[in-house]
Amino acid sequence: MLEATRPVLVDFYADWCGPCKAIAPVLENLTQEYDHEVDFKKVDVDANPELAGQLGVRGISTLILFKDGEPVETVVGNVSQSTLVNAIDQQVA
16 A cells, blocks of 8 residues: 555455445445556455554444555545545545
């Protein structure tokens, strides 16, 4: 994430998380829509609690958008695709 040359959207999730499952189709759509502009990564908070803690993830689903290695936007919960598009568009423009 820190060495990325383009924005990175990181999905902090857990397999048992209902909102994480609900937002998965939205993230899949965005992955296809922004294929050449944004990298999409998933981090399982149960397997990586240290990383989640370092980034201040307190609840899931949490999405953090990084640009130039720095977090620039954090979205928590099951949000609409348009909310995420707005956040991404601000960073890829």
